[in-house]
Amino acid sequence: MKEIICLHVGQAGCQIGHACWELFCLEHSIQPDGSLLSNTCLNEYDQSLLTFFEDIGHKYTPRMLYIDFETTVLDEVRSGSYRQLFHPDRIITGKEDAASNYARGYFTLGQKLIDHVLEQIRRITNQCHSLQGFLIFHSFGGSTGSGFTSLLMEHLNINYSKKTCFEFVIFPSPKLSTIITEPYNTVLNTHISLEYADCVFIVDNEALWDICTYSLNIQKGNFVHINRLLAQVISNITANSRFKEGNIISLNEFLTNLVPFPRIHFPLVSYAPIQSIDKAYHEQNTTQSLTQELFHRNNQMIKVEPSNGKYMSVAIIYRGLAVPINVNRTINKLKNERKISFVDW
Numbered sequence: 001m002k003e004i005i006c007l008h009v010g011q012a013g014c015q016i017g018h019a020c021w022e023l024f025c026l027e028h029s030i031q032p033d034g035s036l037l038s039n040t041c042l043n044e045y046d047q048s049l050l051t052f053f054e055d056i057g058h059k060y061t062p063r064m065l066y067i068d069f070e071t072t073v074l075d076e077v078r079s080g081s082y083r084q085l086f087h088p089d090r091i092i093t094g095k096e097d098a099a100s101n102y103a104r105g106y107f108t109l110g111q112k113l114i115d116h117v118l119e120q121i122r123r124i125t126n127q128c129h130s131l132q133g134f135l136i137f138h139s140f141g142g143s144t145g146s147g148f149t150s151l152l153m154e155h156l157n158i159n160y161s162k163k164t165c166f167e168f169v170i171f172p173s174p175k176l177s178t179i180i181t182e183p184y185n186t187v188l189n190t191h192i193s194l195e196y197a198d199c200v201f202i203v204d205n206e207a208l209w210d211i212c213t214y215s216l217n218i219q220k221g222n223f224v225h226i227n228r229l230l231a232q233v234i235s236n237i238t239a240n241s242r243f244k245e246g247n248i249i250s251l252n253e254f255l256t257n258l259v260p261f262p263r264i265h266f267p268l269v270s271y272a273p274i275q276s277i278d279k280a281y282h283e284q285n286t287t288q289s290l291t292q293e294l295f296h297r298n299n300q301m302i303k304v305e306p307s308n309g310k311y312m313s314v315a316i317i318y319r320g321l322a323v324p325i326n327v328n329r330t331i332n333k334l335k336n337e338r339k340i341s342f343v344d345w
């Protein structure tokens with residue numbers, strides 16, 4: 001079993017984390033109190049849930065840490081419907097927020113909290129047979145998300161240098177960001193991500209709101225909607241480590257295919273199909289249509305124009321019955337029609 005530990009840092013990281021754990025529980029038939037649904041029996045195939053969940057005898061508990069300097073968001077987790085799922089020690093809060101100031105997250109408040117956080121990580125790793133790596137969820141713009149994550153990654157690099165480190169990051173979007181320090185926090189945190197992360201999936205809220213409004217027809221969306229969308233992406237990226245169907249690709253193998261050069265590790269995220277509930281039952285999703293949609297701007301989770309540049313590498317994860325011959329045919333078609341062009345190495 002290759003375990004993965006999730007670290008959710010700051011408001012964005014914790015709220016996205018909550019959406020992910022809701023989805024993981026549904027996928028593995030785990031109830032909000034951590035017990036298995038009564039008619040579920042664990043066979044070897046189901047054991048794959050141990051990648052993300054720890055078996056503590058009578059129930060399952062997530063291998064994760066929620067970390068935030070202020071208590072509001074995590075108090076909701078402590079009193080919400082999933083409160084029994086999480087081990088209380090794994091929800092770590094400070095007493096005041098870092099006021100969107102990277103330095104407060106890294107130095108002032110960060111230094112007070114880091115030992116406690118590292119101790120909890122050590123306890124979780126002690127319960128793992130063969131730790132695969134860490135997934136870190138945070139925003140680049142917030143001070144906890146940027147400052148404290150930087151400090152944490154430096155320590156993880158010292159203590160767990162051989163383990164894979166993936167990040168899922170909210171990149172500030174110019175039209176939506178209200179906090180003036182977000183660009184500064186982002187630049188400072190990017191430097192650390194460049195050095196210590198193996199792969200950083202970046203998304204921005206502007207692109208996610210657009211997907212919610214135009215593709216999913218949600219007129220008054222909020223963070224819950226976009227976080228659930230992100231949870232789908234994260235679930236699919238990690239599905240290979242969790243379910244033993246078809247090819248099992250570990251995080252490391254995934255990296256080998258996706259990252260052409262160690263420091264070039266900031267892939268764009270795209271997802272298909274994205275359909276509103278009223279359209280979903282009227283669409284036929286073929287391998288070809290899904291692959292073509294992936295390269296469409298409306299399906300991208302970050303606002304950039306890919307036609308202005310070239311692709312360095314692409315990793316497509318199909319979930320469900322995708323036949324390799326159809327996949328190859330579609331990719332060749334896209335290349336021949338010059339819809340995607342790669343750099344000439």
Ligand SMILES: Nc1nc2c(ncn2[C@@H]2O[C@H](COP(=O)(O)OP(=O)(O)OP(=O)(O)O)[C@@H](O)[C@H]2O)c(=O)[nH]1
Pocket residue numbers: 009010011012013015016068069070097098099100101138139141142143144145146170171172173177182205223226227
């Ligand atoms: N997608 C998504 N983005 C969020 C969420 N909450 C906050 N953000 C974005 O995250 C950025 C701000 O970072 P936060 O995570 O709120 O800040 P923090 O890391 O907790 O740091 P401080 O609040 O300064 O202590 C802004 O760009 C927000 O739009 C969320 O639940 N989902």
